[in-house]
Amino acid sequence: MSKIFITGATGYIGGDSLATLVPKYPDFSYSALVRSPQKGEQVKAQYPSIRIVIGDLDDSKLLEKESAAADIVLRESTSPPRVYPLLNDANLIRTDTADASDHVGAAKAIISGLVSGHSKEKPGYLLHTGGTGILTWRDSDSNEYGNKSEHVYNDWEGVDELLNLPDHAFHRNVDQLVLEAGAKYADVLKTALVCPPTIYGQGRGPVSQRGRQVYELANVTLRLKKGPIIGAGKSIWNNVHVQDLSDVYLLLVEAAISRRNDQGLWGADAYYLTENGEHYWGELAVATAEAAAKLGYIPEAKAEPIDLESAKKYAGFESLSWGMNSRGQARRARNILGWKPSRPSIEDELPAILQGEWQRLQKSS
Missing domain, CATH: 3.40.50.720 (NAD(P)-binding Rossmann-like Domain)
Structure with a gap:
């Protein structure tokens, strides 16, 4: 044993x-x-x-x-x-x-x-x-x-x-x-x-049972009623379920x-x-706002730039990652361990993430 x-x-x-x-x-x-x-x-x-x-x-x-x-x-x-x-x-x-x-x-x-x-x-x-x-x-x-x-x-x-x-x-x-x-x-x-x-x-x-970066992004989107974009929104990060x-x-x-x-x-x-894809933070902010609007949580699908200091007030230092690059290829686990990631994409999970954050905000209000 x-x-x-x-x-x-x-x-x-x-x-x-x-x-x-x-x-x-x-x-x-x-x-x-x-x-x-x-x-x-x-x-x-x-x-x-x-x-x-x-x-x-x-x-x-x-x-x-x-x-x-x-x-x-x-x-x-x-x-x-x-x-x-x-x-x-x-x-x-x-x-x-x-x-x-x-x-x-x-x-x-x-x-x-x-x-x-x-x-x-x-x-x-x-x-x-x-x-x-x-x-x-x-x-x-x-x-x-x-x-x-x-x-x-x-x-x-x-x-x-x-x-x-x-x-x-x-x-x-x-x-x-x-x-x-x-x-x-x-x-x-x-x-x-x-x-x-x-x-x-x-x-x-x-x-x-909750992550941080994209969960804080969803939370701030609901609070501001718009998706927050850092700078040009072109920074890229890997993700994994x-x-x-x-x-x-x-x-x-x-x-x-x-x-x-x-x-x-x-x-x-x-x-x-341990990645299974990557996302542009700006595009993810837009997709989050679109999903929130479709769920009826915010009035319209809108994403706009937000300055770093304001972002930190809402989400702390986690928000800085929305403006940074972290890109890699996970070949070791695939080659040696036969790892085959298969769960839904980060975009597919946005409605569930938003629903969870909406419930958290309702409980805290």
Whole structure:
């Protein structure tokens, strides 16, 4: 029986990953890091057999202990990876999903635990979740928003570029820790760095079932009664349905329990972009307004430019991503894992996203 430790069971990504893993592998031993007993009860209500570990990412000793005991650590965020481009601060499978993308202390503790608790004969596996906010560094450096970039990253033939992004790129400090550990402890620790873009679709987890970027776009559209466009609206971002993303974690878990060791599956270059298409933020704003008008939520299908400061007042730093470029090709998961994303497109999901945001606004009014 495999032991899986997950730190983001209450989050959008982690919760949906559990909804994929548990039905297929109900006999696995699952442990979940949860910040409060109340949240723990919500997780237990959906997954009665799961073991709740009360704590947070600052508790290094607890993380190290749980990681050492797990076969797999799934390390994800309680929500989709955040995008703060203006800040530039610069197992089998262990699941750590609670704000994991940027928590250096937690990454070090998890890696330490996995290394100390495993051996060449029985390696530990770490599935770490980053985010494609890391690819926005050029826009952030130039302080330009809303313009199109022709630069497209590639996690297969072009993986060296991803492995050598600037140190000040968002998420880069923790990504480096994971990649370096995968190289340094290759016999004992098998790592995979999963890098999702804009995530959408109904989550199936016990607590958070909502994404961020496109959900905030829908929310602001309803509040302003028009779609918000940053700059020229020409910036481009990849996207993926949350359930297609969960399939990547499932496939990595299955590769781990099968003890697969294909070249490029784990380790220093195991960088997994997870896209299934891309969108222009300006076009998505227009499509969101059209869908909102068709549903009767706003009087007309209108989308107009909004300045950055006003956008931030409505949606915080998430709104900055609407003016930035994050483009890549997810070839590694397709080539090595046979990943075949198949869920509805982001445009097809807009009515459901808007309905959910409309209900949220009604409850808060």
